[in-house]
Amino acid sequence: IMRQKRSQFKTLTPSTTTVPWGPRRWPIIGNLLQLGYRPYETIFRWSKMLKYGPIFRLQLGSQMVVVLNSTSVIREALHDHSEAFAGRPYLHMIHETLHGKGVISAPYGREFNEHKKFLIKSFNRFGRRRRSSLENGCLNEVRLIAERLREKQPAPFRIGNMLSEIACNNICTLTFGRYFETMNMAHLFEKINENFNQTATIACFNFLPFTRRFKKNIFENVKDCNRVIQKLVDERETNFDPELVNSIVDAYINDMGKHRYFSKQNLDSLVQDLFVAGTETISNTLNWAIFYIVAHSDVQEKVHEEIDRLIGKDRPPCEKDRNQMPYIEAVLLESLRCHCAGPILLPRATTHDITFRNYFIPKDTFILVNMWSAMKDEEQWSAPDEFRPERFLDENNSLKDANHPAMMPFSVGKRACTGEQIAKIQLFLILVSLFQKFEFRFVDGWRPKNLRGEPGITLRPPNCQYQAFVR
Numbered sequence: 001i002m003r004q005k006r007s008q009f010k011t012l013t014p015s016t017t018t019v020p021w022g023p024r025r026w027p028i029i030g031n032l033l034q035l036g037y038r039p040y041e042t043i044f045r046w047s048k049m050l051k052y053g054p055i056f057r058l059q060l061g062s063q064m065v066v067v068l069n070s071t072s073v074i075r076e077a078l079h080d081h082s083e084a085f086a087g088r089p090y091l092h093m094i095h096e097t098l099h100g101k102g103v104i105s106a107p108y109g110r111e112f113n114e115h116k117k118f119l120i121k122s123f124n125r126f127g128r129r130r131r132s133s134l135e136n137g138c139l140n141e142v143r144l145i146a147e148r149l150r151e152k153q154p155a156p157f158r159i160g161n162m163l164s165e166i167a168c169n170n171i172c173t174l175t176f177g178r179y180f181e182t183m184n185m186a187h188l189f190e191k192i193n194e195n196f197n198q199t200a201t202i203a204c205f206n207f208l209p210f211t212r213r214f215k216k217n218i219f220e221n222v223k224d225c226n227r228v229i230q231k232l233v234d235e236r237e238t239n240f241d242p243e244l245v246n247s248i249v250d251a252y253i254n255d256m257g258k259h260r261y262f263s264k265q266n267l268d269s270l271v272q273d274l275f276v277a278g279t280e281t282i283s284n285t286l287n288w289a290i291f292y293i294v295a296h297s298d299v300q301e302k303v304h305e306e307i308d309r310l311i312g313k314d315r316p317p318c319e320k321d322r323n324q325m326p327y328i329e330a331v332l333l334e335s336l337r338c339h340c341a342g343p344i345l346l347p348r349a350t351t352h353d354i355t356f357r358n359y360f361i362p363k364d365t366f367i368l369v370n371m372w373s374a375m376k377d378e379e380q381w382s383a384p385d386e387f388r389p390e391r392f393l394d395e396n397n398s399l400k401d402a403n404h405p406a407m408m409p410f411s412v413g414k415r416a417c418t419g420e421q422i423a424k425i426q427l428f429l430i431l432v433s434l435f436q437k438f439e440f441r442f443v444d445g446w447r448p449k450n451l452r453g454e455p456g457i458t459l460r461p462p463n464c465q466y467q468a469f470v471r
């Protein structure tokens with residue numbers, strides 16, 4: 001089976017590209033160990049060295065990869081040569097979970113395009129209309145969490161699980177039209193999301209097959225999630241009513257006969273895609289945003305001021321408010337810039353031979369895009385390591401630079417994030433609802449030592465405790 005999967009996603013023999021090598025590689029492991037806990041920072045540092053520059057080759061176990069750094073290189077590749085860099089290579093972790101079907105893991109081509117178009121259409125239909133199921137569901141979710149916080153206040157709490165719960169239930173609503181009180185979906189997907197954090201993209205077990213035996217539990221978790229998803233999709237199929245199409249799964253089943261590549265296998269992977277792409281990204285971005293806001297009391301004051309001025313303390317926020325609230329937008333943009341959910345993107349592959357910046361890169365080359373290098377680029381941002389929402393505001397406090405060329409947290413080109421718009425709606429509604437009702441503080445005056453987060457597997461902020469005070 002593995003050989004079959006691999007032949008679908010060919011890998012390249014190192015000698016065929018002219019891209020120069022990066023640092024010296026070790027036998028068997030190649031450069032894997034040199035990448036350390038923060039591979040995006042290590043690769044970025046290498047890219048700043050004259051002897052390597054922004055494009056170089058690394059050896060990760062048996063896999064040769066080309067890494068792309070810097071705003072202009074990344075834009076040129078992903079935007080100007082969008083199609084050439086729109087493939088996905090074989091990556092063990094991703095294919096064990098998503099099977100090369102649906103959208104995220106699918107090779108670039110007609111089958112992929114048909115599904116990506118379907119997703120965009122469905123997000124517009126179920127996620128972006130006024131009073132959409134997403135907006136209602138999201139507000140309801142935050143209301144429940146706010147009630148819990150109010151009852152407990154001022155007892156210390158950790159926010160990560162709450163945010164995961166909200167994000168997961170939002171995806172459930174979008175995907176199945178409802179969420180499942182009796183099933184702790186957030187907990188289930190928390191386990192699977194651990195595989196999809198950015199370091200896992202370049203984790204040893206992807207490139208050194210003999211290390212997989214030590215990671216058996218990861219693949220057991222993946223199988224558990226696959227089983228739950230399949231069961232829910234099957235139930236939906238059995239109870240399908242063409243008069244009541246109120247979710248992405250319903251819409252897919254309804255369109256099944258109309259599209260060439262629609263199939264049960266694609267549907268299962270597509271649903272898995274939504275949970276993988278749309279839960280951890282949202283909860284993690286919010287986790288960072290809340291952490292940064294609480295760490296900067298002046299920012300929290302301005303957030304409160306804008307909410308009070310435009311919405312007041314009682315009316316629930318709605319999507320329309322976004323245009324009127326540049327400070328909140330700036331806080332969210334700055335959180336995404338400081339800690340983008342995917343500093344090293346899901347791997348790409350070239351779909352045909354290309355000469356890029358005078359280097360020959362053949363079809364099926366494994367490409368790693370280091371988005372961190374654009375977000376932290378000193379040539380693009382002043383004091384890039386500091387959290388400064390003001391950089392996205394002009395002298396009249398209107399939003400500026402939301403489309404700054406180095407600002408690509410959702411990536412660009414043919415493989416850019418499908419959920420960007422619904423993600424922004426959720427981030428806005430959840431953040432505003434929480435800060436409308438509460439002032440948050442670190443427990444007992446605790447202060448973070450730095451704002452880089454914990455080194456480790458995930459790119460999460462410190463798992464610190466907060467207290468919430470009703471406003």
Ligand code: HEM
Pocket residue numbers: 103104105116119171273274277278279281282285340341342345346347348409410411412414415416417418419420422423
């Ligand atoms: C803060 C939230 C989010 C961020 C920062 C984010 C970012 C990203 C990034 C960087 C990629 C990789 C694109 C590439 O390979 O170039 C991606 C892909 C994707 N995202 Fe998101 N995402 C977010 C939320 C969501 C949500 C809520 C959904 C939908 C439920 C979603 C659906 C997808 C899908 C389907 C892909 C695969 C696109 C493809 O392969 O063509 N994302 N996202």
